[in-house]
Amino acid sequence: MTRTAVILGMGGLGCPAALLLCEEARAARLPLRLVLVDDDRVEASNLSRQILYRARDVGGLKVEVAAERLARFGPLVEIDARPVRFGPSTSAHLLRGADVMLDGTDSFETRFAVNDACCAAGVALVHGAVLGWTGQILTVLPRRGPCLRCLFEGPPPPGALPACSEAGVASPLCGVIGSVMAAEAMRVLGAGPVRAAGRLLVWEGATGRRREIPLRPDPACAACGAPAGAERHP
Amino acid sequence: MPVTVKIPAPLRSLTQGQAEVALENAPTVKAAVEELSRRYPGLRERLLDDKGALRRYVNIFRNDEDIRHGKMLDTSLSAEDKLTIVPAIAGGRGG
Numbered sequence: 494m495t496r497t498a499v500i501l502g503m504g505g506l507g508c509p510a511a512l513l514l515c516e517e518a519r520a521a522r523l524p525l526r527l528v529l530v531d532d533d534r535v536e537a538s539n540l541s542r543q544i545l546y547r548a549r550d551v552g553g554l555k556v557e558v559a560a561e562r563l564a565r566f567g568p569l570v571e572i573d574a575r576p577v578r579f580g581p582s583t584s585a586h587l588l589r590g591a592d593v594m595l596d597g598t599d600s601f602e603t604r605f606a607v608n609d610a611c612c613a614a615g616v617a618l619v620h621g622a623v624l625g626w627t628g629q630i631l632t633v634l635p636r637r638g639p640c641l642r643c644l645f646e647g648p649p650p651p652g653a654l655p656a657c658s659e660a661g662v663a664s665p666l667c668g669v670i671g672s673v674m675a676a677e678a679m680r681v682l683g684a685g686p687v688r689a690a691g692r693l694l695v696w697e698g699a700t701g702r703r704r705e706i707p708l709r710p711d712p713a714c715a716a717c718g719a720p721a722g723a724e725r726h727p
Numbered sequence: 728m729p730v731t732v733k734i735p736a737p738l739r740s741l742t743q744g745q746a747e748v749a750l751e752n753a754p755t756v757k758a759a760v761e762e763l764s765r766r767y768p769g770l771r772e773r774l775l776d777d778k779g780a781l782r783r784y785v786n787i788f789r790n791d792e793d794i795r796h797g798k799m800l801d802t803s804l805s806a807e808d809k810l811t812i813v814p815a816i817a818g819g820r821g822g
Contacts, residue, residue: 505818598817599817599818600817601784601815601817603817604815604817622816622817622818623816623818624736624737624816624817624818625736625737626736627735627736627737627816629816644786644793644813644815645783645784645785645786645815646783646784646795647783647784648784648815649782649783649784649815653782653784654737654784654814654815654816654817662818693813695735695813697736699736700746704811706788706791706811706813707791708793709793709796711795711796
């Protein structure tokens, strides 16, 4: 049976995640429909870490260039390029039929909206983020464990925290986090037990340290509420 | 033994690059935050809102316990406890 993975943001995380997902699906002989979502175009400043693009691609739509690069994985992997952003007008369509979503976007508002939509639709979500030399991964299994909003109540107001466009992102760490996101998505699709559900994985790329912070579902969480069967707090 | 506070990389510009800070007199999380803020100006505003509550996009763990699930800033601390500050981060697409 064909499984569907949706990657939101075809940047520093989405590129390695897409490539690794295709490689892993081919190795596992898993028929995969891979939906690539981004309305941005390739810029010269992207090339150091957005590994699917070349200098000659500058100006092209990222999802179209990525689909061309990943076409060699067909017919086992079907690439579906969507030059749109995740938002109120597109979320239902993007979630329909999805088995797992991978969020590599750079907007706090989008990240919380994706989390809420995945929780409501019961779609597994692999959340990955990089800022400077710090990376985070959290896998959300709706109704089975904590979500992003169990950890943080909501997004910061604009400008309160640096985004990657201001603080930068370390290119090597993008490769690490994007690859781990792909491995985690493959586990969600049946390749083995997921590693980042119920815990936040934090990479300190400058020192090579990795930490795991155990999380519990928040019964008062606005997105997932008291998940059935999940551990409750006293 | 002091309480140890792990400072996340995005906030280390405020702690002169310190990844860990040891605090001797911090009986609660709130006291720890106040002492950190005294040593490192600007940190308080990143952690607490105008009413002195923990900001919604930052979390603090005492050892492995999320303080939001307990007494929040009134969570008591013992010698050798470790506090971990975790801010939300978003990034990886643009740039």
